[in-house]
Amino acid sequence: MILIVTHREDYTADFLVNILNQRNIEYLRFNTDCIGLKHKISFTTKNDTEIAIDGISHFDSVWFRRVKVPTISFSSFEENDFYNKDYQSFFSNLWNTLSTNKWLSNPNNIYKAENKIFQLSVARKLGFSIPNTIISSDSKEIQHFSKENGEKVIIKPLYRSRFLADGKEKIIFTNNLKTNHLVNDSFICFPMIFQNEIEKEYELRVTVVGEKVFAAQVDSQNDLDTKLDWRRKTLKFKAYNLPIEIQELSVKLVKELGLGFGAIDIIKSKKGYIFLEINPNGQWVWIENDTGLKISDAIIQYLS
Structure with missing residues (x-):
């Protein structure tokens, strides 16, 4: 059962x-x-x-x-x-x-894998390209990082980007770091993730179930509102033929984190594939509905 x-x-x-x-x-x-x-x-x-x-x-x-x-x-x-x-x-x-x-997946491993610093270090160790990243609340360090990356830096939360407010789910989207942020002590008052802004061709959600990989593409760069974060609008995803080496890296990452499932966000840039993060218990139904990729079959097979 x-x-x-x-x-x-x-x-x-x-x-x-x-x-x-x-x-x-x-x-x-x-x-x-x-x-x-x-x-x-x-x-x-x-x-x-x-x-x-x-x-x-x-x-x-x-x-x-x-x-x-x-x-x-x-x-x-x-x-x-x-x-x-x-x-x-x-x-x-x-x-x-x-x-x-059998677990899909063990909650102890899920909670550990939600640590974004840990994710990035494991992904890089395995061979993924990752963005230039600092996690800091030191305004001088952040200013230096911003100059090193041509003043093109994005900010996102260290933990989950979704939270409840007044009984409704809210999302903290990925945003650009602006000059006024750097001089606002109340803004930089706790550690956040700062990364170089990567010029995207498109973005991918790669869902891994055991040894099976399901890749879906979203053309986030066709709309100004979704260039930094495709979640700002409801966009259609389509099935994507992911190179075998990135498929293998994705499976290795999920295994290395002690998981049976992972939803990986990847940027496709002119320089190649860039790992952003993995959600160890992410949503996937909209991917199946948009693309016809049978993620549900893989989950049932894994559990059975």
Whole structure:
């Protein structure tokens, strides 16, 4: 049986679950925000250390998608903070004790691979070209870096670019570094990623599932709004014939990070292929819908 770890609002899980239902493949969808409402967790050390989810103590494979804590209202910030931290500790214990033959992917490796500094160092070690990069809050260092790169520098967050505000998901897009940023102490008050701006021909999303590689191209340079960050608009992706050496590097990177899945962002420039980052648990349904690339089949095959 496949265990799917997710939450009620995960449309990517919905997409795959529909296919599993059509093919009569056995699975348990574990919506972590429904613990206590729908799902029951039990822990015992009677014979051996064992955790069961809805009475099932072993799964053939686990597809780890997303985690949400069940919503409970508290009267103070401190109580809410304690509740969330205690739940995160519970989840950590759960993943490290759960009995399974295979993860896609192990959450401990996912969380480690989300570290963008770590990603870049591993990618370069394997042979990827990467942008000139500094991560700093030192305005003098950033000014020097900007001059070295012809005043063409981009900024992006060190952690995830998506966050919730007033119940809605917001995105911090990649932006240009401007002169007024360098003299604004309130702007450069914590470490951010600064990279040389690379002249693009187009951009690629390379999705890796085990040994299989699915490459999709987006023509981000045809619109001023999407030149720096294609996420500013809904653009159509198309299947792309990725050179075999970049395919092999992509598979090596995912393996080196201890993952079974990775969504890699790559720039195609006149000088070649430039690695930007890898999302170890990225979205992919829109890629399949746009291109017809059967990423879902590869995921099901991996888990089965």
